[in-house]
Amino acid sequence: MMSLHPRKRRLAAQWPTVVWLVVVWVLLWGDLSFGNVIAGTVVAVAVTGLLRMTPVDFHGRLHPWGLVVLVARFAWDLLHASVEVSWVALRPRHTPRGAVIGVQLRNHSDLYLTITAELCSLVPGSLVVEAHRLTGMLYLHVLDVEQSGGVEAARKTVLDQEERVLRAFASDDELRAAGLDPHPRRSARRAEVRA
Amino acid sequence: MTVVLLICAALLTVAGVLALIRAERGPSMLDRTVALDIVVTVVVAAVALYAAAERRTDVVPILVVLSLVGFVGSVTISRFASVEPEGEGRVRSREEIAQEEAERIRAEEEAERARRARRAKEAEVAHPDAEPVAPVEARREEESAGHAADAQASSAEVPHDDDRAEHDGTEHDRTDEGSTR
Amino acid sequence: MSWDTVADVVASICLIGGALLAFAAGVGVLRFPDLLSRMHAGTKPQVLGLILVLIGLSLRLRSGGAVWALVLVALFQMLTAPVAAHLVGRAGYRTGKVRRDLLVVDELTDAQARAATRDDADLPRNDAPEETTDAERR
Numbered sequence: 012m013m014s015l016h017p018r019k020r021r022l023a024a025q026w027p028t029v030v031w032l033v034v035v036w037v038l039l040w041g042d043l044s045f046g047n048v049i050a051g052t053v054v055a056v057a058v059t060g061l062l063r064m065t066p067v068d069f070h071g072r073l074h075p076w077g078l079v080v081l082v083a084r085f086a087w088d089l090l091h092a093s094v095e096v097s098w099v100a101l102r103p104r105h106t107p108r109g110a111v112i113g114v115q116l117r118n119h120s121d122l123y124l125t126i127t128a129e130l131c132s133l134v135p136g137s138l139v140v141e142a143h144r145l146t147g148m149l150y151l152h153v154l155d156v157e158q159s160g161g162v163e164a165a166r167k168t169v170l171d172q173e174e175r176v177l178r179a180f181a182s183d184d185e186l187r188a189a190g191l192d193p194h195p196r197r198s199a200r201r202a203e204v205r206a
Numbered sequence: 207m208t209v210v211l212l213i214c215a216a217l218l219t220v221a222g223v224l225a226l227i228r229a230e231r232g233p234s235m236l237d238r239t240v241a242l243d244i245v246v247t248v249v250v251a252a253v254a255l256y257a258a259a260e261r262r263t264d265v266v267p268i269l270v271v272l273s274l275v276g277f278v279g280s281v282t283i284s285r286f287a288s289v290e291p292e293g294e295g296r297v298r299s300r301e302e303i304a305q306e307e308a309e310r311i312r313a314e315e316e317a318e319r320a321r322r323a324r325r326a327k328e329a330e331v332a333h334p335d336a337e338p339v340a341p342v343e344a345r346r347e348e349e350s351a352g353h354a355a356d357a358q359a360s361s362a363e364v365p366h367d368d369d370r371a372e373h374d375g376t377e378h379d380r381t382d383e384g385s386t387r
Numbered sequence: 388m389s390w391d392t393v394a395d396v397v398a399s400i401c402l403i404g405g406a407l408l409a410f411a412a413g414v415g416v417l418r419f420p421d422l423l424s425r426m427h428a429g430t431k432p433q434v435l436g437l438i439l440v441l442i443g444l445s446l447r448l449r450s451g452g453a454v455w456a457l458v459l460v461a462l463f464q465m466l467t468a469p470v471a472a473h474l475v476g477r478a479g480y481r482t483g484k485v486r487r488d489l490l491v492v493d494e495l496t497d498a499q500a501r502a503a504t505r506d507d508a509d510l511p512r513n514d515a516p517e518e519t520t521d522a523e524r525r
Contacts, residue, residue: 038459039270041452093435097408100415100428109424132469133434138427139469140476152476154427210399217406221413228416228425236422236479240429243471244412247433251409251440258402258444263453270456273437273463277471284471284478 027069029055069122069180077179084175088134096136099155110156111140114169116147117189118177124149126180127173134172137165211259218255222248236287239280246276394446401443408436422479430472437464 029052036051037043116124121144128139128149141150153165177186183193192198222245229241250272257265298306415428438461445454 035459038455039267041455089435089438093408093432096415096427096431097411100411100418109421128473129466129469132430132472133465136427136431138423138430138476139473140423140480142473152423152427154424207395207399210402214402214406217403217410221406221409224413224417225429232425234422234479234482236475236482237425239475240422240426241416244409244416244429244433247412247437248409250437251405254440254444255402255406258398258440258447261447263448263450266453266456266460269460270463273460274467277467280471281474284474287478287482 025059028059032058072180072182074179077175081175081179085130085134092134092136096154108156110153110162110165112151112153112162112166114149114151114166116149116173117170117191118173118181118185119147119188120181120185123173123176123181123185126176127169130172130176131169137169207259211255214255215252218248218252235283239283243277243280246272246279250276394449398443398446401439401446405436405438405440405443408432408439412436423476426472426475426479430468433468434465437461 032055033048033051036054037047040047116127118124124142124144124147128142131137131149131151132139136155137151137153139149140152142148149169151165151169153162156162156165174191177189177191181189186193225241225244225248229238229245232238232241250269253265253268253272257263257269409432412428412432415432416425419425419428441457441461445457448454
């Protein structure tokens with residue numbers, strides 16, 4: 012006989028998905044009314060319960076300032092690089108020389124790999140061609156090597172992007188495992204006091 | 207607002223036409239996939255432009271659905287993409303088809319002749335008298351003639367098009383004589 | 388000059404900007420020499436062009452409900468466009484449609500070649516790397 016407890020536990024563990032689906036439902040209908048939220052919850056629970064998908068393991072926490080930095084820098088990159096790629100497309104008699112570079116990411120999670128890969132693909136100039144989930148290796152195709160400042164500069168862009176993502180979403184342990192300092196300002200102050 | 211509408215419509219139309227040219231030309235299926243993805247984007251932009259011009263909010267669900275589903279086509283094609291030989295999907299012209307047929311017939315006749323020569327040599331080595339070889343040779347010649355006739359018939363089945371009648375002169379020396387004309 | 392007119396003017400600028408980026412995408416996909424660059428041209432202006440067009444549209448519509456739906460449209464487009472681009476690029480690599488002579492540096496082919504030679508070198512061990520590639524191909 013199938014006991015209810017594992018199923019209930021799994022549903023309860025997937026509450027971020029349910030919340031996200033309710034938000035999508037309410038946004039689609041356009042107005043935040045009681046009926047919409049209730050209907051959204053029903054639909055979200057039904058979808059999450061009936062369609063079994065591997066739950067995303069998210070062990071981090073939300074850093075508000077990191078998130079602001081991530082979004083703002085992403086918007087600026089998008090604007091700047093779209094103009095650049097359009098210029099490359101419209102400039103006559105210039106064929107771009109591309110390159111495929113491999114970047115070793117420093118975190119061990121699928122979620123951050125996906126977010127980093129998506130953000131790097133969205134910012135014009137680079138495209139994720141192959142992603143090895145198990146080793147954390149991303150291969151990107153860069154459109155114009157001279158415009159990105161060279162192969163090493165392109166690699167550094169990806170690693171910077173990963174750092175911003177980690178600082179926005181990751182917990183302190185994950186940051187330390189990736190080799191980044193969770194509280195740079197605090198350690199700088201501590202270094203000053205000690206010196 | 208009308209001026210802006212016209213400018214944007216012109217830009218989007220040109221973008222769509224250029225993408226369609228790439229869809230026709232692009233040597234592989236993946237190029238065509240990318241081009242048609244651009245066409246989907248142009249459609250989304252055009253619907254948004256229409257909604258902006260007429261101030262209608264009831265076409266916004268169309269945008270939502272298109273943005274959700276517009277990538278399914280390219281994902282499906284690229285998931286099952288296989289290696290295509292060069293020039294496989296190209297539409298070949300009549301002359302090229304006839305030329306390929308003629309080459310195929312020639313290659314078959316060559317193979318037949320080579321096989322016959324080999325068998326004749328083996329037969330000579332095995333049985334010094336040439337008696338059994340002759341009927342076998344005759345049968346093989348019939349077979350190859352039959353093959354050639356079939357090939358001629360199939361190349362003649364290239365449908366006769368009235369529009370192409372003007373190209374009679376160039377076609378005549380490549381296809382077989384006495385075919386459809 | 389009322390706020391309506393200002394909004395309309397800004398909306399017009401955004402709409403023209405979005406259409407220009409779509410036009411750049413069309414030109415790029417025709418001009419660029421190989422599959423990967425054409426994909427850049429195809430998917431990048433999609434994002435910013437669409438965002439600009441949606442900003443223009445929301446300035447014209449000025450109704451709360453529709454604007455939130457447009458935010459959702461932009462979000463969905465940003466989530467799905469990289470996936471499509473990535474899959475097309477990966478398929479292009481695996482079917483050999485990438486022109487390696489146009490690439491300055493090609494580290495993926497080197498890595499694949501190294502993995503291949505490693506597989507050939509120690510034969511009893513070669514089920515493990517195959518497993519990972521099958522998992523990736525899934």
